[in-house]
Amino acid sequence: MQLKVYSVLLIILTSLFYSDTYAQETMANVYGRSLQSLNGKWDAIVDLYAQGRGNKIYLNKKPEGKTDFYEYSFENGLRLNVPSDWNSQLPELKYYEGTIWYARKFDASKETNKRLFLYFGAVSYRCRIYLNGKEIGQHEGGFTPFQIEITNAVKEKDNFLAVEVNNTRTVDAIPAMAFDWWNYGGITRDVFLVTTPQVFIEDYFIQLDKYKSNKIDARVKLSEKIANTSVTIEIPELKIKQTFKTDHNGEIKTSFTVNKVTRWSPQSPKLYDVIVSSESDKIEEKIGFRNIWVKGENIYLNDRPLFLKAISFHEEIPQRKGRAFSEADAVMLLSEAKALGCNMIRLAHYPQNEYTVRLAEKMGFLLWEEIPIWQGIDFKNEETKAKAGKMIQEMVMRDKNRCALAFWGVANETQPSEPRNQFLKYLIDRCKAIDTTRLITAAFDLVRFDRDKQVFVMNDPFIKELDVVAVNKYMGWYHQWPVSPEKAVWDVAKGQPLIISEFGGEALYGKIGDAHTVSSWSEDYQATLYKDNLEMFKHIPNLRGTAPWILFDFRSPFRFHPINQEGWNRKGLISDQGYRKKAWYLMKEYYDRIK
Numbered sequence: 392m393q394l395k396v397y398s399v400l401l402i403i404l405t406s407l408f409y410s411d412t413y414a415q416e417t418m419a420n421v422y423g424r425s426l427q428s429l430n431g432k433w434d435a436i437v438d439l440y441a442q443g444r445g446n447k448i449y450l451n452k453k454p455e456g457k458t459d460f461y462e463y464s465f466e467n468g469l470r471l472n473v474p475s476d477w478n479s480q481l482p483e484l485k486y487y488e489g490t491i492w493y494a495r496k497f498d499a500s501k502e503t504n505k506r507l508f509l510y511f512g513a514v515s516y517r518c519r520i521y522l523n524g525k526e527i528g529q530h531e532g533g534f535t536p537f538q539i540e541i542t543n544a545v546k547e548k549d550n551f552l553a554v555e556v557n558n559t560r561t562v563d564a565i566p567a568m569a570f571d572w573w574n575y576g577g578i579t580r581d582v583f584l585v586t587t588p589q590v591f592i593e594d595y596f597i598q599l600d601k602y603k604s605n606k607i608d609a610r611v612k613l614s615e616k617i618a619n620t621s622v623t624i625e626i627p628e629l630k631i632k633q634t635f636k637t638d639h640n641g642e643i644k645t646s647f648t649v650n651k652v653t654r655w656s657p658q659s660p661k662l663y664d665v666i667v668s669s670e671s672d673k674i675e676e677k678i679g680f681r682n683i684w685v686k687g688e689n690i691y692l693n694d695r696p697l698f699l700k701a702i703s704f705h706e707e708i709p710q711r712k713g714r715a716f717s718e719a720d721a722v723m724l725l726s727e728a729k730a731l732g733c734n735m736i737r738l739a740h741y742p743q744n745e746y747t748v749r750l751a752e753k754m755g756f757l758l759w760e761e762i763p764i765w766q767g768i769d770f771k772n773e774e775t776k777a778k779a780g781k782m783i784q785e786m787v788m789r790d791k792n793r794c795a796l797a798f799w800g801v802a803n804e805t806q807p808s809e810p811r812n813q814f815l816k817y818l819i820d821r822c823k824a825i826d827t828t829r830l831i832t833a834a835f836d837l838v839r840f841d842r843d844k845q846v847f848v849m850n851d852p853f854i855k856e857l858d859v860v861a862v863n864k865y866m867g868w869y870h871q872w873p874v875s876p877e878k879a880v881w882d883v884a885k886g887q888p889l890i891i892s893e894f895g896g897e898a899l900y901g902k903i904g905d906a907h908t909v910s911s912w913s914e915d916y917q918a919t920l921y922k923d924n925l926e927m928f929k930h931i932p933n934l935r936g937t938a939p940w941i942l943f944d945f946r947s948p949f950r951f952h953p954i955n956q957e958g959w960n961r962k963g964l965i966s967d968q969g970y971r972k973k974a975w976y977l978m979k980e981y982y983d984r985i986k
C-alpha cells in the first residue's frame with residue numbers, strides 16, 4: 392500500500408512539474424533550413440535532489456558585493472557533450488536517474504523580418520528550458536523533437552540557455568517503470584537555432600496516392616493564416632512546377648497527375664528533388680514516391696507482393712555503450728543491416744534520430760517506427776493517453792515525408808483489455824489524422840500452443856484494427872518446443888498479413904557449447920534455435936516477414952547473469968564488440984535465398 396501512495400504522489404508531483412505546455416510542433420524538415428548548431432560541450436550540474444529549480448540556478452547569478460555568495464556555478468565545473476546521453480560520459484553516471492542541468496551561452500544575429508527558433512532533436516526523458524533567466528518551454532518524451540520560438544526573448548550577445556533534464560521513470564510515463572533497454576538520459580540529439588523568414592513554410596506533406604502511381608497529393612501550410620498568397624511546388628525531374636493560392640488558413644491542399652514516376656523501393660530507392668517555395672521562403676528536400684497497401688494476406692509494394700526481410704536495432708552504439716545520435720552512427724548500424732541482406736528495419740522501440748531515418752531511406756530500407764508503448768503502460772490514465780497521442784503525432788509529423796516509412800507501430804506486447812483497446816485506437820486515430828496511407832501495426836506476445844488442436848493460436852480481437860499483425864515469439868528461448876519445428880503449424884491472424892517481429896535467443900560471442908542446452912548461452916545453441924525457427928516459419932501460411940531480435944547485443948538493466956550477460960541482452964546476431972555470431976550467417980543465407 393505504501394508503495395502505491397508513493398507512486399501516486401510521484402505522478403502528481405511530476406505532472407505538476409512537467410505539464411507539456413510550451414513546446415511547439417516542429418516545422419517540417421528542420422535540417423533543410425538556416426541553422427546554427429548549438430552542439431558541443433555544455434556546462435552541467437548534477438542535481439540529484441532536484442534542488443536547482445527551487446534555487447533558481449537558471450538565473451546563473453554571480454556574486455557582486457562582498458557578502459554575496461551562491462552555492463552553484465555552471466562555469467568551471469562538469470562539462471557534457473551535446474548531443475549524447477550522460478550515462479556513457481562518466482562512469483559515475485552509468486546508472487544515473489534524476490535531474491541534470493545543462494547550460495551554455497550563445498550569440499544570435501537579430502535580423503529584421505526574421506524569426507528565431509530553438510530546436511531540440513530529443514531530450515530524454517522530460518525537460519524544462521530557460522532562456523536569460525526565464526522559463527520558455529517544457530517537453531515530455533525522450534524520442535521526438537520540439538521547438539520554441541525565441542525571436543523576442545533573445546539578445547545579440549551572451550544569451551544564457553539552461554536546460555533542466557530529468558530521466559526518472561514514472562508509472563504514467565511512456566515508457567513506464569521497466570523496459571528492456573538502458574534508461575539513457577540527457578540532451579541526446581542535435582540542438583539548433585533555426586532562422587526563418589517572418590512568414591515561412593511551416594509544414595508540408597507531399598506523397599504518392601496510397602493506390603495510384605500517377606497522382607501526388609500535396610499539403611503545404613504557411614506559418615501565418617494568410618489567404619491568397621502563392622505557393623509553388625516543383626519536382627523538376629517530373630517536369631512539375633505548379634503554383635497555388637493559399638486558403639484562409641494559409642494552406643494549400645491539392646493533387647496533381649504525374650507520369651512515369653520511378654517509384655521508390657528497396658531495390659531502387661529513387662528520391663526526387665522537391666522544392667516548395669512561397670513569396671518569402673523556400674525549402675528543398677529529397678522525397679520518394681511509392682505505393683503500399685494490404686490486400687488479403689499480402690502486403691503490396693508498388694503493386695507487387697512483398698516479403699519483409701527485416702531486423703530490429705536499438706538506438707545504441709554498443710562499443711561506446713551509449714545512444715546513437717550522429718550520421719556516422721547511422722552509417723554503422725545501417726551498414727550492418729545491409730550486410731545481413733535486410734530490406735526493412737524495425738526501429739525498436741521508439742522513434743530514432745533523423746540521420747538514421749533519412750539514411751535508411753537513401754539505402755533502401757522500409758521502416759517500422761513506433762513510440763515506446765512497451766508492455767506495462769498506464770492505459771487507464773487519461774493524461775498518459777494524451778501524452779502518447781502527442782508523442783505519436785510528433786513522430787508522424789517529423790517523418791511523414793519519408794516514403795521509406797511503411798509502418799506506424801502502436802504497441803509492443805500489451806495485454807488485452809478495454810482500456811488498452813481504447814488507448815491504442817486513439818493512437819491509431821492520431822496517426823490517421825495526419826497520414827492515411829501507411830500501414831498500422833502492433834507487436835503481440837500472445838501466441839500460444841493449443842494442445843487440443845496441436846496448433847499455435849492467438850486470441851486478441853484488437854488485431855482487426857490493424858493492417859498488419861506482428862508477433863514476438865521466442866520459440867526455443869522463453870518457450871520450449873511443444874512439437875518439432877517442422878510440425879509447428881500456425882493459425883494466427885488468418886486473412887491478414889503476419890510478420891514475426893521478434894524471435895531469437897541469447898549467445899555470448901565466442902562461447903562454444905552444447906547445441907541443445909539453452910543455458911549454455913553458446914553460439915551453437917543460438918544457431919540451433921535459429922535453424923528451428925526458420926524451419927517453423929515455412930509452416931505459417933500468412934507469413935509475410937521476419938525480424939530477428941536483434942542486430943546487436945544491447946544494454947539492459949534486466950539482464951543480471953554475471954558471466955553471460957553483465958547488464959547486456961545477448962540476443963544480438965552481432966556481439967557488442969561487432970563480432971558476427973554463427974546465427975548471423977544462418978540468417979544471411981535465409982535472406983539471400985528470398986528474392
Ligand code: GCU
Pocket residue numbers: 571740803804836863893940960962
Ligand atoms: C520482448 C521485447 C523486447 C525485449 C525482448 C527480450 O519481446 O519486445 O524489447 O528486449 O523481448 O526479452 O529480449
